[in-house]
Amino acid sequence: MTDIDWNVLSKQWAEYSFQVGLIANFVRGPHELSTAYRSDTPSFTITKRGEGKLVLDQHTYDLKPGTVVHSSADMSVHAWNIGEETFECYRVLYTGHLPAGWKGKEPYRHYQIEIGECPHLYALLDHMNETAGRGDVQSELQMKTLFYQFLNEMRLAAKKLQVSEHRDIIEETIAYIHLHIQETHSLFSLASRYGMSPKYFAELFFKAAGVSPIHYVIRHRIHLAEKMLLTTNASIREIGKSVGYNDPYQFSKIFKKYRGVSPSELKTSDKPL
Structure with a gap:
């Protein structure tokens, strides 16, 4: 999906009621990454290195450094490594509930965001991964703050890249x-x-x-x-x-x-x- 209206997407994010789930860091050798399943929750896939493909209900996205792909719940997901190098990505799973007025009307269910070189975002994801692994109440509260920071960092990086390009x-x-x-x-x-x-x-x-x-x-x-x-x-x-x-x-x-x-x-x- 291209030509994202950031005002609409930001409103969608702001009105979601989020519960952050698994924060995973995948590192796979050439052609190792291959998954096919039906998603239970929405998620973000953030590529750090290597090249891959991600198919969401017949919609194909390129996985490469500097990209983020969002998928919604109840989507067919198929991903694989297409390169000859190691592939590394982060996956941020969450559950989200929109107010009644949004039900069935989400303007963006799946989309790709270009963020360019964004090393501080990878550092934030590592921090989120570490925090999520603690499993205590304080960490759960901190994760919500970090998740909103993650969304905002993506938005700022994407808009900055758009202006530059x-x-x-x-x-x-x-x-x-x-x-x-x-x-x-x-x-x-x-x-x-x-x-x-x-x-x-x-x-x-x-x-x-x-x-x-x-x-x-x-x-x-x-x-x-x-x-x-x-x-x-x-x-x-x-x-x-x-x-x-x-x-x-x-x-x-x-x-x-x-x-x-x-x-x-x-x-x-x-x-x-």
Whole structure:
């Protein structure tokens, strides 16, 4: 599953009532890892080294370092080592109960998360494994805290990786906006250039640029217009049109909103803002 909506998944995690189960660390030689069963509980599979395949009800996922695969209860599970090297992974089993309103409507039952290089997450899993092995009440309480920390670490690592992987796309989008500032831009048109959903594209753009795509377009238009108002003899209508505003009234209204003065007031002033 791709294009995860982190707001939806985070809400799903937040509303689960978790009971952490087994934390297992598997190390297998070439072609040793081979399992086939029906899952009793949901679980996360986190690959540390090697390569494998995981099939969940006919949905195939690649097991490789930097990936996490989630499976729900009552799924057919088949996993095997496909590499010539040692395979190592962690499996975190848990039971979870959603409120009545969620029953049968979980948006994400199985999915894969890319987290990249994340050594501190492996250290956290080792700590969880050690804590779970104690079997006392205090450790059980601590496990719940560690499990939520585990979920949050995955979320942060995945979102950081998404921004890094898509930085080139955002930089190219910014260059495209600069070259086509006179054209009409919408969130949908910018996102569709890369086959992304508008919501996902907007989230990536904001994380990389610090503003929404449309806010960036407006901000750059106003910046260019301000320079021209202060350094050229072009009319306000001409300047507005050159930065994508064919309606001079709309241009003046937006300019004043962002700069605090109208284009005509700035053009006749002796001092730039």
